[in-house]
Amino acid sequence: MTRRFQLQRRRDPGGGRCCVPQCTAPGGFDSHRSFHRFPQDETQRKTWMRNVRRPYLVVTRSMAVCSRHFVPADVTKRCLREGAVPRLFAWNRFSRPASSPSGCGTSPPPEDESRGEAMDVGMSLRCHEKLLEKVEKKLQKKLLEKKVEKKLLEKKLLQKKVEKKLLQKKVEKKLLEKKVEKKLLEKKVEKKLLENKLVEKKLLEKKLLEATLKQKFGLERFSTSDDDIRFYTRFSSYSHLQAFWKQIEPATGEMVRVLPRPSAPSTTADPPLQPSPRLLLIDELFLFLMYLSLGLKEEDLADRFNIHPTAVGEIIETWAHFLYALLGAVGIWMSPENIRATMPGVFGQFSDTQVLVDSVEMRCEMPSSFLSQRETFSLYKSHTTLKGMIGVSPHGAVTFVSSLFSGSVSDTELFRQSGIFPLLDKDMAVMVDTGFRIDELVPCKVYRPPFLSKPSELSHDEVLVPEDVARLMMHVEKSTRRIKENKLFDTVIPPTVAGCINQLFVVACLLTNFQNRPRVEARAEEVTVC
Numbered sequence: 001m002t003r004r005f006q007l008q009r010r011r012d013p014g015g016g017r018c019c020v021p022q023c024t025a026p027g028g029f030d031s032h033r034s035f036h037r038f039p040q041d042e043t044q045r046k047t048w049m050r051n052v053r054r055p056y057l058v059v060t061r062s063m064a065v066c067s068r069h070f071v072p073a074d075v076t077k078r079c080l081r082e083g084a085v086p087r088l089f090a091w092n093r094f095s096r097p098a099s100s101p102s103g104c105g106t107s108p109p110p111e112d113e114s115r116g117e118a119m120d121v122g123m124s125l126r127c128h129e130k131l132l133e134k135v136e137k138k139l140q141k142k143l144l145e146k147k148v149e150k151k152l153l154e155k156k157l158l159q160k161k162v163e164k165k166l167l168q169k170k171v172e173k174k175l176l177e178k179k180v181e182k183k184l185l186e187k188k189v190e191k192k193l194l195e196n197k198l199v200e201k202k203l204l205e206k207k208l209l210e211a212t213l214k215q216k217f218g219l220e221r222f223s224t225s226d227d228d229i230r231f232y233t234r235f236s237s238y239s240h241l242q243a244f245w246k247q248i249e250p251a252t253g254e255m256v257r258v259l260p261r262p263s264a265p266s267t268t269a270d271p272p273l274q275p276s277p278r279l280l281l282i283d284e285l286f287l288f289l290m291y292l293s294l295g296l297k298e299e300d301l302a303d304r305f306n307i308h309p310t311a312v313g314e315i316i317e318t319w320a321h322f323l324y325a326l327l328g329a330v331g332i333w334m335s336p337e338n339i340r341a342t343m344p345g346v347f348g349q350f351s352d353t354q355v356l357v358d359s360v361e362m363r364c365e366m367p368s369s370f371l372s373q374r375e376t377f378s379l380y381k382s383h384t385t386l387k388g389m390i391g392v393s394p395h396g397a398v399t400f401v402s403s404l405f406s407g408s409v410s411d412t413e414l415f416r417q418s419g420i421f422p423l424l425d426k427d428m429a430v431m432v433d434t435g436f437r438i439d440e441l442v443p444c445k446v447y448r449p450p451f452l453s454k455p456s457e458l459s460h461d462e463v464l465v466p467e468d469v470a471r472l473m474m475h476v477e478k479s480t481r482r483i484k485e486n487k488l489f490d491t492v493i494p495p496t497v498a499g500c501i502n503q504l505f506v507v508a509c510l511l512t513n514f515q516n517r518p519r520v521e522a523r524a525e526e527v528t529v530c
Contacts, residue, residue, distance in 0.1 A: 017064075018035065018064065018065055018066040018068075018069075019052065019054065019057070019063045019064065019065060020052045020065055020066070020069055020086070020089060021052070021053060021054070021090075022089070022090040022091070022136060023066065023068070023069070023089075023090070024129070024132055025066045025068060033066055033067055033068065034066070034067045034075070034078040035064040035065070035066050035067070036064055036065055036066075036067065036070075036080050037061070037063070037064050038059045038063060038064075038065070044083070044085070045059065047085050048065065048085060048086060051085055051086050051087065051089075052065065052069075052086060052089070053089075053091075065086050068088065069086035069087065069088045069089060070084055070085075070086055070087065070088065071087060071088065090133055090136065093133070216306075217304040217305050217306070218279075218280070218283045218286065218305070219241075219282055219283055219285075219286040222238070223238050224238075225238075226238055229241055231293075232286070232289065232290050232293060232294065233286065233289040233290065233293055233515075234289070234292075234293050234485065234486070234511070234515045234516075235289075235514075235515050236515065236516065240515075244514050245282055245285065248323075248326060249281070251322075251326055252281050252322075255318065255322045256318075256321070256322070257314070257318045258314050258317040258318045258321070259314075279305060279307065279315070283305070284315050284318075284319060285319065287301055287305060287312065287315055287316075288315065288316055288319040288320070288323075291316050291488065292486045292488050292504065292507075292508055292511075293485075293486055293487060293488075294487050294488075295486070295487030295488040295489075295490070295491050298312040298313055298316075298496065313496065316497070316500075317497075317499070317500050320500045320503040320504050320507060321500065321503055323503075323507045323510075323511075324503035324506055324507055327506075327507060327510040327511070328506060328510070330510075332397070332398065332399050332400070332401075332510070332513065333399050333400060333423055334393055334397070334399050336354060336427065336428065339353075339354055339393060339394065342393070342394070342395040343394050343395070344394060344395055346471075346472070347394055347472060350429065350431065350447055350469075350472060352427070352428065352429045352445065353394055353428075353429045353430070353431050353447065353472075354393075354424070354428035354429060354430060354444070355391040355392065355393060355399060355400060355420075355428075355430055355431070356391065356392045356393075356394065356430075356431045356432075356472070356473060356476040357389060357390070357391050357392075357400075357415065357420070357430060357431070357432045357433075357436060357476070358389070358390060358392075358432070358433055358473070358476045358477065358480055359387055359388070359389050359411050359414055359433075359435070360387070360388050360389070360390060360480055360483060360484075360489075360505075361378060361380070361381055361385045361386070361387050361407060362385060362386050362387075362388075362404075362489045362493055362505070363381065363383045363384070363385050363491070363492045363493065364376065364384055364385060364386055364492060364493040364495075364498075364501075365384070365492055365493065365494065365495055366383075366384045367384070374408070375406040375407075375408050376406045376407045376408065377407060377408060378407035378408065381407065383407075384407060385407030386404045386405070386406070386407060386493070386501065386505075387404065387405050387406065387407050387409055387414060388401070388402050388403065388404045388405065388414075388505055389401075389402040389411075389414050389415065389418045389420075390402070390476070390479065390480065390483070390509055391420065392476040392479045394472075396478070396479065397513055398479060398509050398510065398512055398513055400418075400420055400423070401505075401506050401509040401510065402414070402417075402418035402419065402420070403418075403502050403506075404501060404502045404505055405417065410435070411432075411433070411435035411436045411437075412435070412436060412437050412438055412441070415432075415436055415438050415441070416438075416441060421441075421442070424442055424443060424444050425443060425444060426443045426444055427444070428444040428445070429444055429445040429446070429447055430442060430444055430445070430446050430447070431446075431447040431448070431469060431472060431473065431476075432446060432447070432448045433448070433449070433473060434448060434449050436448065447469050448469065449469050449473075479512060482512045482515075482516065483508055483509055483512060486508050488504065488508075489505070489508065
């Protein structure tokens with residue numbers, strides 16, 4: 001039996017093909033289908049566009065949605081209900097209810113045969129649509145599988161590209177590391193060469209400095225040799241001398257210099273002498289100490305320091321007066337409490353000794369005057385001498401220095417005129433040599449080796465006591481030897497320094513407290529005196 005259906009002629013020029021994706025309805029009108037344009041309302045139009053999955057669709061007059069996508073209740077006599085929106089699509093598996101034989105709301109034909117044929121056509125269409133949906137699903141599934149395969153392939157290609165890039169980066173990294181290692185090696189080589197050059201430069205500078213210092217005579221030349229410092233200055237080391245210099249340096253700003261004596265006006269037209277180059281203050285001190293320690297001639301010192309001999313004399317006299325005033329202002333006399341605190345154990349029964357006194361004689365040139373010769377001649381030295389007195393504490397420090405007197409003065413008179421009397425009291429004791437007969441002059445106890453004033457024998461106690469006193473008097477004799485180690489006083493004193501010989505003697509005695517430690521330490525081991 002052949003079923004027939006008739007197509008409706010298109011009267012509305014605005015109708016067209018359905019714009020819904022996957023819709024296979026033909027564009028012509030029939031008794032089961034109608035087409036509806038997009039609404040004019042903007043909100044409702046966007047709802048239609050969202051439902052048909054075409055949110056960015058540019059709506060034109062020819063675009064429409066067929067009645068298959070509306071529920072039957074929204075379509076009445078080919079007209080849409082107000083506010084109706086499309087809801088039935090291929091992706092939500094739409095199906096029209098069986099109660100509506102007319103897919104688009106058209107009135108059925110009056111004849112029963114036409115109604116049956118229309119229902120058969122609707123069923124055929126629905127079956128066809130389901131078949132199309134299955135085919136579409138299979139196609140979509142295949143497309144999806146191909147897309148997945150394509151993505152996997154792309155992923156593999158991308159992974160290979162990434163691996164290739166990683167490999168390239170590793171190779172580049174290795175090359176870069178090799179370059180860096182090469183540069184580091186080159187830098188190390190350059191650094192080593194530079195260090196060698198610096199070492200060579202320092203060696204050359206050191207040699208140049210040594211050569212310069214050898215040409216220039218000064219303290220810095222001997223800064224690396226403590227033996228030379230000890231030889232030239234009597235200080236134990238270079239650092240020891242620098243410590244002494246730091247103590248006196250602030251006072252050098254108030255130093256009063258001895259000016260050269262004005263010479264008589266010359267009748268000749270000789271050019272004036274050029275002034276000698278000025279030495280550093282520390283080098284002037286070095287020159288002065290060399291003069292004391294070695295007793296060098298002024299001409300010798302002038303040649304060493306490359307200055308005029310007259311300048312040498314001025315420097316010696318200036319520093320003699322300066323150190324005499326500076327060091328002499330320091331109180332070197334020790335209180336009884338400090339003496340007892342530093343008393344060595346070797347003094348035993350003589351622990352109340354405050355000072356050990358002895359005389360120092362220095363030979364000088366014989367004056368031309370017979371009266372002066374008689375005053376300065378010493379029977380003990382068989383030469384014209386100058387005589388001074390020093391006092392030493394029991395632990396070996398110089399605590400008293402007198403002025404110089406003529407060599408003919410006796411030890412007792414020297415003690416009387418030295419000025420030590422105001423420093424002594426009855427609670428003290430003084431240890432002296434045999435020549436100092438001062439028992440009736442001082443208010444304190446006197447320890448002295450006994451001597452035979454009359455032709456008689458000494459008692460047993462008088463024999464034992466001198467041995468103890470003589471042993472202890474060696475401390476002051478060692479201090480005297482320290483002073484005599486200055487060659488200026490060990491030889492005949494020249495008349496050129498007669499004007500400042502007293503200052504030179506006092507400074508030499510006071511410097512012994514700075515140049516060396518005391519001969520006897522306060523914490524020395526206890527020694528029993530027999």
